[in-house]
Amino acid sequence: MHEMSLCENIREIIEEQAKLDGFSHVNRVWLEVGPLSCVEPDALRFGFDVVMRGSVAQGASVEITSSPAKAHCLACQTTVQIQQRYDPCPTCGVGPMEIIQGDAFKISKLEVV
Numbered sequence: 001m002h003e004m005s006l007c008e009n010i011r012e013i014i015e016e017q018a019k020l021d022g023f024s025h026v027n028r029v030w031l032e033v034g035p036l037s038c039v040e041p042d043a044l045r046f047g048f049d050v051v052m053r054g055s056v057a058q059g060a061s062v063e064i065t066s067s068p069a070k071a072h073c074l075a076c077q078t079t080v081q082i083q084q085r086y087d088p089c090p091t092c093g094v095g096p097m098e099i100i101q102g103d104a105f106k107i108s109k110l111e112v113v
């Protein structure tokens with residue numbers, strides 16, 4: 001389950017940010033999880049609760065946001081919405097497609113005290 005190690009990364013970023021900005025507790029964390037990022041939201045929530053124990057984000061709630069995946073076709077130069085990473089170009093059927101949005105996994109916002 002790689003969600004645990006992703007949560008450990010998040011914890012490090014939050015702890016680092018807490019030192020820089022001088023906050024002592026995080027109430028809520030917004031995470032942007034792209035549909036192509038292979039992150040399972042339920043596993044993420046579970047891992048988050050476990051990993052954040054003892055950190056400034058202990059007990060923080062998690063809001064998961066997601067925007068549709070988009071790719072740009074290098075053959076016909078169109079930008080389309082895709083469901084899967086290796087979908088062929090729906091316009092020309094040739095591809096290859098370059099992912100321009102949807103594989104992100106990052107903190108988009110923190111609500112701190």
Ligand SMILES: [Zn+2]
Nearest residue numbers: 073076089092
């Ligand atoms: Zn195309």
